[in-house]
Amino acid sequence: MHRDSAERRLAIFAFPGVTLLDVSGPAQVFAELGEIELPGPGYALSYVSREGGLVPTDVGLMIDTAPLSAMNPQDVDTLLIPGGPGIWKLRQDDAAMQWIGEVLPGARRIASVCLGAFALAWVGALEGKRAATHWRYCPRLQDSFPNVKVEPDAIFVQDGRVWSSAGVSAGIDLALAMIEEDFGHTIALDVARRLVVFLKRPGGQSQFSTVLAAQASDVEGRFSALHAWIIENIASDLRVETLAERAGMTPRTFARSYVNRTGMTPAQGVEALRVETARLLLESRQVDSVVEVAKRAGFGDDERMRRAFLRHLGVSPSEYRRRFSG
Structure with missing residues (x-):
């Protein structure tokens, strides 16, 4: 398929204990664009971690990543931070948090899946913003960051260039919505059909009944x-x-x-x-x-x-x- 030379860098940040589906769900959605003729620049998908190499997920499978030193923060168009039980140790990783903070000013879009919202909050990206996370952790996010408007029922939330979604499978909805924003409804529908999923559950649809x-x-x-x-x-x-x-x-x-x-x-x-x-x-x-x-x-x-x-x-x-x- 034809590809514009100016593909936009989409970086997914991985860390030990990351939830596999938080990474693989959106990644599969984005990767599916490789089979579709696009009207503009596509995505160059990268997986990054602090040291690079194989990063263990919460289910034991490994993700092969590039080190942060290999990616200039200014080259990142979209940064996605997934969740997982390892997110709490990430806060203590000064080098990783510094790199995320350096990405924020120049990125066109920043996003989180599930507990990844806490990482965005720690670096100030959610200050004064609406946000979503897994329903079990909405009270904790709200109590920890009173200036964030947590929407406990939302599957995903877009507030300007900041996106956040609920847990696990909601990352697929988030990714499809991003594709729709970038390439239009028809291409997003094509991706959804290829993956045999609904085009999207709009962010206003409740996480659970x-x-x-x-x-x-x-x-x-x-x-x-x-x-x-x-x-x-x-x-x-x-x-x-x-x-x-x-x-x-x-x-x-x-x-x-x-x-x-x-x-x-x-x-x-x-x-x-x-x-x-x-x-x-x-x-x-x-x-x-x-x-x-x-x-x-x-x-x-x-x-x-x-x-x-x-x-x-x-x-x-x-x-x-x-x-x-x-």
């Missing part, structure tokens, strides 16, 4: 069977009295216990499950009419569903279908 969040809070699984029953009867009358009877409790005791274990009222829990049901119907296009989706999901009418979608997802059902349906 409100239902999964509720289940995670209910660590003993007290209401797992009830949630399954609700889903099976999602279009039924699911008032508190009905749910309490199903759970074998008085309505008052049930409501108090449900809030304590899930962080939601029973009505909010039912609404969240109905939103999840409607999401699946909209994504799969099993039902053509939004009005029919509302009925099948138990909302009764499309206006109630629209208000619920805006509360939970920040978009209308029609907009959600446009973004995420197959």
Whole structure:
């Protein structure tokens, strides 16, 4: 394939204990451009580490890297810092942190995957910026850096030239979005098809559903069977009295216990499950009419569903279908 001589240097920084998929996911996306005719300069992909050579990942596989001394920080167009359990030791590596700091002023774009956001924060790149990281570490990032606006649900965030994504597979979404920005929708779609993935999950799509969040809070699984029953009867009358009877409790005791274990009222829990049901119907296009989706999901009418979608997802059902349906 034709290649412009002025390829843009895309450097992925590796360190001992880096998460393999944080590196290989975006790298595979970027490398796929080598098979596509591009309208402008492509990427020259490099893997770098402090000393160079083989760097062990979190699963034991090695990544062959070039030393930092072999790459002029001013030559880097895009810097991507992945995450992994080794990120905490990286902060103590003065030479590595200095090199990252030297890249920042001249790079067109800087990015992180998962815990890599902490490295960007340590060198001041996230100051006053919006950012994403793995949902488990969002509170830690926010507490450590109050001037960073952490978006705990986002798959990825772009704030100017600073990009950051949630954990592991979200790095693929980040890379596809970068390609779309640089080369357009058609080429990004081509790459996605070659990799057999969705073109992208826009950054506003939640890392995980409100239902999964509720289940995670209910660590003993007290209401797992009830949630399954609700889903099976999602279009039924699911008032508190009905749910309490199903759970074998008085309505008052049930409501108090449900809030304590899930962080939601029973009505909010039912609404969240109905939103999840409607999401699946909209994504799969099993039902053509939004009005029919509302009925099948138990909302009764499309206006109630629209208000619920805006509360939970920040978009209308029609907009959600446009973004995420197959």
